[in-house]
Amino acid sequence: MNDSLVDLQLKQLTQLCLATRNFDKLGRITMILISNRLDEIGIRLGIKPRNKQQEETMAAYMENINSVLEGNFRVKLFVDELIQELRYNEAVLMRRKAPLKDKHVELLRSTVCCY
Amino acid sequence: MYSLKSSFKFICVVGTLLSGLSLFFEWYTFQAFSWDGELVVFWEFYLFCGWITPFSPDAWFNAAYQPSSMQLPVAINIIYLGLMGLSLYGVIGINIEDSSNLKKAKKFSYINVSSLMLSGYYICVVPICFFVVNQLYYPYLTFTEPNFIVIEYSSAIGYWIQCISFGLMFPYNIYFAFTVSRFERAPEPLEAKLQKVLNNVQIPIDFHQVIAEERLKLEDSQAKVYSGRNENIFEQFLRWRGVP
Numbered sequence: 001m002n003d004s005l006v007d008l009q010l011k012q013l014t015q016l017c018l019a020t021r022n023f024d025k026l027g028r029i030t031m032i033l034i035s036n037r038l039d040e041i042g043i044r045l046g047i048k049p050r051n052k053q054q055e056e057t058m059a060a061y062m063e064n065i066n067s068v069l070e071g072n073f074r075v076k077l078f079v080d081e082l083i084q085e086l087r088y089n090e091a092v093l094m095r096r097k098a099p100l101k102d103k104h105v106e107l108l109r110s111t112v113c114c115y
Numbered sequence: 116m117y118s119l120k121s122s123f124k125f126i127c128v129v130g131t132l133l134s135g136l137s138l139f140f141e142w143y144t145f146q147a148f149s150w151d152g153e154l155v156v157f158w159e160f161y162l163f164c165g166w167i168t169p170f171s172p173d174a175w176f177n178a179a180y181q182p183s184s185m186q187l188p189v190a191i192n193i194i195y196l197g198l199m200g201l202s203l204y205g206v207i208g209i210n211i212e213d214s215s216n217l218k219k220a221k222k223f224s225y226i227n228v229s230s231l232m233l234s235g236y237y238i239c240v241v242p243i244c245f246f247v248v249n250q251l252y253y254p255y256l257t258f259t260e261p262n263f264i265v266i267e268y269s270s271a272i273g274y275w276i277q278c279i280s281f282g283l284m285f286p287y288n289i290y291f292a293f294t295v296s297r298f299e300r301a302p303e304p305l306e307a308k309l310q311k312v313l314n315n316v317q318i319p320i321d322f323h324q325v326i327a328e329e330r331l332k333l334e335d336s337q338a339k340v341y342s343g344r345n346e347n348i349f350e351q352f353l354r355w356r357g358v359p
């Protein structure tokens with residue numbers, strides 16, 4: 001999908017979700033976008049895709065990519081702060097059963113920034 | 116590897132030549148011997164000429180045992196010879212590995228496969244549909260009649276040369292056809308392959324649907340505000356009119 005089109009659609013969705021206060025949907029869509037982007041990065045680098053059946057987290061997958069690149073090229077693709085932030089956001093957004101509230105807007109902001 | 120391929124090519128050429136020559140040999144022999152071993156009946160079948168006997172027409176015993184004539188179409192023989200000639204030209208003239216003219220190679224691959232199929236026709240269809248149907252047994256049978264006449268039904272050298280030539284032609288012709296078909300398929304670009312893999316792995320998002328749902332929710336919530344106002348106005352109107 002065209003990246004600029006996705007960005008535009010995400011921006012539209014963000015505005016609408018904030019207006020309707022449907023934070024769950026925005027959080028889930030953003031996490032799916034991050035998951036898809038990570039899969040693309042992994043496949044293009046020749047690393048096996050994230051094991052969704054075994055519930056491999058996105059943070060763990062990013063660490064895996066980092067370890068492979070560090071081993072082969074001595075390059076780190078994802079900074080540790082980003083991985084930690086995503087680890088926390090993923091735990092809240094994907095595992096939380098209760099709907100998100102206004103106080104979680106900052107969480108959503110950081111998730112969209114991760115993407 | 117190259118010498119192996121050139122050997123198969125040479126074998127294919129030999130097979131093609133033999134296959135064409137086999138049409139001119141006898142394909143079936145029907146003979147009978149008397150009780151003291153004397154040859155009393157002898158008929159040979161040629162694809163172009165039909166049944167031929169060395170006995171004179173006066174030999175009534177031989178004539179009595181003449182097999183039924185078979186309407187084997189001669190046109191197919193002529194078409195087959197033409198195909199063999201073209202196939203031979205294709206095998207000798209075109210080196211499929213170096214060939215840059217794929218269209219020409221493709222035409223000759225069709226000719227080669229057609230010649231193989233026609234060869235299969237001569238090996239399988241002709242015996243079953245023309246000989247066996249007329250009680251001329253394949254490939255060999257000896258039968259003693261009650262009057263001690265020994266009858267021999269036998270496929271002849273033409274048929275066996277055709278079988279051998281099929282085996283000789285088959286490997287190189289099939290290799291030729293597969294190579295042409297492989298060259299025809301354009302290699303898939305890397306990006307297209309990657310996209311296929313990604314489509315299997317990624318979770319699809321229908322942004323249009325999601326955005327439309329949120330828009331509807333937004334419009335609904337605004338509409339509720341407006342419909343509340345409309346009801347108030349209508350109640351005011353009823354009070355003004357004095358409706359109980």
